[in-house]
Amino acid sequence: MAQKTGLLVILWVAIIPLHRADNLELLLDTLRTHQKAACDEDMVTLICPRGTTISIQVAQYGAAASQTSCSPELAEYQPVAVEVLGDTSCTWPSALQYSLLQTVVEACQKKRQCKFHTSPKAFGVDPCPGSRRFVEVAYKCRPYEFRSKVGCENDVLHLSCNPHSRVAIYSAQYGRTEYDSIQCPQPRGMKEETCMEPYATETAMRECHGKRRCVLSADSKMFGKPCRTGSRTYLKVVYTCVPRTVLKERYESAPEEDEVAHVVYPLEHEELDDPGDRWWGESAVPPAPAVAAVPPQRPHSTNSTREEPSPSPPGQHLSKNGIK
Template sequence: SPRLGYLRKVLRNHTAHTCDGEQLLIVCPRKTTISILGAFYGRRVPSPNLCPSPGNASQESTECTSATAHLKLLSECQDQQWCQFSVHSQVFGPDPCPGTHKYLITSYKCRPGNHRVKTVCENDKLRLQCRSKSVLAIYSANYGRFLRGKPECDALNAEGPHIECLAPDALRRVSKKCHRKGNCTVAADRATFGDPCLPGMKKQLRVSYTCVPKQLLEEVGPDTSDPFLLSDYMHG
């Protein structure tokens, strides 16, 4: 049925890779929005294998990572039906390795309009539950302090600096506990996610998810709970 085809499409992880000087373009189906799973900008593999350098690659670094890629993608693309921007080092702030031709790897899902979002404050427990014969599909998970959306736990931060900070592997940790399960509980605390923020900053865990028929996730295949099917690009 068309609905099943659509659901299969929105349950898959997608990966886009874009070389310096190219345009990143992400388009999701109608009535869905982009949910960024992860992003890497820099270079971890040699030029001949990915995005060959237009000039002399003898000086290139393969130990090069931008710290701002994930936040940049969230600000440009998150919750949009499509997004497009030019990829070059100025877009990501200070150049982590001048003279090296870099690339952007973006991992994302297309999230249907009927997804649910649940937020808990630091040191509380997040509980997700589906009805029988359906299981959780996790679209995104962020732990830290975010300036987008209503910051439910932010009254406590009124004094602090106006900055974002995110735990790098929140999605992987939440997916491991919850994806494909009938219900799950995740503690929004330092033991689970570490502390990505300045000392004393109050954090929150925000997860978007939906409940889908059990057999549907089985058909989609063993979708890894690690958003980075990117490890090939990132670790050489």
């Protein structure tokens, strides 16, 4: 029996991180992708609204720049082997493309703002001598602090955000677990069980994601019946409030009355907290992130809890196949 219990514990520990990673993927899929393109000798600036941090999706040297958009300079470094696509174009070897990705990730990942220089000279070689290239960067602005609310069976949870912010669901659990059901105990004589609705997060997203305010009912009508008859189910929602500009276009809605007077500028118009906050390469120390939480508006619910700032969802790791 002890051996079986140990096996169950190991399996549970192995499954939980995968579940959290799935939640993160669901959240990232709802966030707007911001793109930046610059000449390969320029300083590139990335910035996210307060309450969010940068999540790099793509960083690469792209198409050859035109003579008018990026003035060519004389090559001062020994060329390396490249794939020639024609008389006037070439591509970076995968190793150097990876070096660029690594540079951008180290400079910007999980920071609210960053500046970096992407000159080929930083790597000691120029794979496209005599021509300029575009640096292409795609990133998302990801929330980093979440709060949770718990409602027992048939309770109603109210989620709401301040003006210019919208609800962003990270995860939802509906059912019950043997190890985490203290707030909603079973009826007398009812045996504990673990029974969770597998698509509770998707249901909560459908009802709330991208809205200023919403209502979630902890009942079988909204979430189904994952448990035995007589078991007391509960709903736990992990969410945050994000600036409207970080969500994809499909979540856009008309400004409400208290939002009309205030103009929300795109990211390009936001000011850096510190104009000297920049990172040039391995010789410099990446600046610490300057972030601030979005002030929550406490919902009107008798079964609410406010958690301390939770750790960021599973971090993205750099591999030669990209960001994970």
